[in-house]
Amino acid sequence: MGLPWPRLWLKRLWVLLQVAVHVAVGKVLLTLFPERVTQHILSLGQQTGMAKNPHFTHDNWVPTFFSTQYFWFVLKVRWQQLEDMTERGGLAPNCPVVHLSGQRCNIWDFMQGNRPLVLNFGSCTPSFLFKFDQFKRLVEDFSSIADFLIIYIEEAHASDGWAFKNNVDIRKHRNLQDRLRAAHMLLARSPQCPVVVDTMENQSSQRYAALPERLYVLQEGRILYKGKPGPWNYHPEEVRAVLEKLNN
DSSP states (O other): OOOOHHHHHHHHHHHHHHHHHHHHHHHHHHHHOHHHHHHHHHHHHHHHTGGGOTTOOHHHHGGGTTSHHHHHHHHHHHHHHHTOOOOTTSBOOOOEEEETTSOEEEGGGGOOTTOOEEEEEEOSOHHHHHTHHHHHHHHHHHTTTOEEEEEEOSOSSOTTSSOOTTSOOOOOOOSHHHHHHHHHGGGGGOOSSOEEEEOTTOHHHHHTTOSSOEEEEEETTEEEEEOOOTTTTOOHHHHHHHHHHHHO
16 A cells, blocks of 8 residues: 555655755755765765766766756656555565567566566666676576566666766657667677566556666565665675575
8 A cells, every 4th residue: 555645745745845955955066066066976976886987977977967857857766766665575566567579468477486586677877787797697697596587667867858978879768669679779788688678657667666776586476675776776786695695
């Protein structure tokens, strides 16, 4: 059960105020103290790999912080998190997803007996792609005891949204075909596990509060591990620790 609508909207209004103040203060500080604020943002970028990503300089992404597009995206993520009802040990939502062939199925269709199923939610964001090889090593190292599924969700940094310079040029998905085309780009990176896309109603993203990227481990229909939301807290190494414990 989610929050009652009156309470949910009160919380949304409170979050709206928080995000508005955050953006307004951030914009003022970035104007008055550009070097200090830039260093702070770069320190956060160390957690996501952005500061180490050879394809980006800080000029490609730091100036986008506290923009109008930044405001709307952060607000969307925060509002989504208000409706996050998943919890460790709880029942995993069996949301509909779509194969790259266009065939519809459900998340539970990828569970096999008591084998863990690792869910990797994301899109062509710099932080998701930067750690993609790290996720692939998980697949290589643990495919004998676990199954893996990438769920491609709406773009976090669409070229017509909160865009970073030098990023993959993908516009917001207007229809399912747009989302399928975007997800096909991951195939060039040899993901070594099935790739599906979220529905255009964003059912998986909503139920798992997955924006902009997030990791889960399911087992026998329940949530064994629930990662924190990315990009700052997107950590494939935590999934590795979970799987190593199961393997032992």
